[in-house]
Amino acid sequence: MKFALLSDVHGNSFALQAVLNAVKKKNIDTLIMTGDFVGYYFWPAEVFALLKGFNLIAICGNHDKMLHKAKDDKAYLAKIGKKYGSGLRIALEQLDEKEMSWLASLQETLEYGTKDGKILLCHGSPWDEDEYIYPDSSYDSLNRYRSLGVRWVIQGHTHYPMCKKIGDIMVINPGSVGQPRNGQPGAQWALLDTASGKVKHFCEQYDLSIVVEESKKRHPEILYLADILDRR
DSSP: OEEEEOOTTTOOHHHHHHHHEEEETTTTEHHHOSSOOOSSSOOOHHHHHHTTEEEEOOOOHHHHHHHHHHTOOOOHHHHHHHHSSHHHHHHHOOOHHHHHHHHOOOSEEEEEETEOOOOESSSSSSSSSTOOOOOTTTTHHHHGGGSSSSSSSOOSSSSSEEEEEOOOOOOOEEOOSSOOOOOOOEEEEEEETTTEEEEEEEEEEHHHHHHHHHHHHHOOHHHHHHGGGGGO
């Protein structure tokens, strides 16, 4: 079976549209999504509209959890807004009750079975949604994966693509749809073919200037929001 692997959309509907256009061309209708649908950027309603019609296998990310904390804590919303921008505030304004409830229902980790082996979804790591796992992470951090009893682990959070074999387990990070941090501008995703075991990474191009200019207009005080999108 073929799965499109997506993570860290972060309210960037323009990047998501580019990815989904590519996914459709490959006749894939099932998306594995490892969280952070919202945060940073400004089009969460459009993100949810674009995802309609796809089969979603999804978990929550740390920004998705921040959204629900911010819903009931205005001081917290103001605090994180200074650091991350208005993405979560806009999500609270735009998402309807059904969409908010769906996000709130998502688990931190999820095991999904296929006839070719089990897939484990997590955001940061299987042990901590806020842990950053890179290919050069410490031996102890990576060695833990050997005991999980699955064939694939799909995760996000770092915004860096990764495909690393650890024992019998393939650990895959598709990179970030909405905000790559590895110096390759575009919209990142990956394709997993469970029958062959092959993984392929993609980076779709789209008009970054729309998101860059909107970020500068809304948040001239948070240069990172615009600068990271075109970092090389």
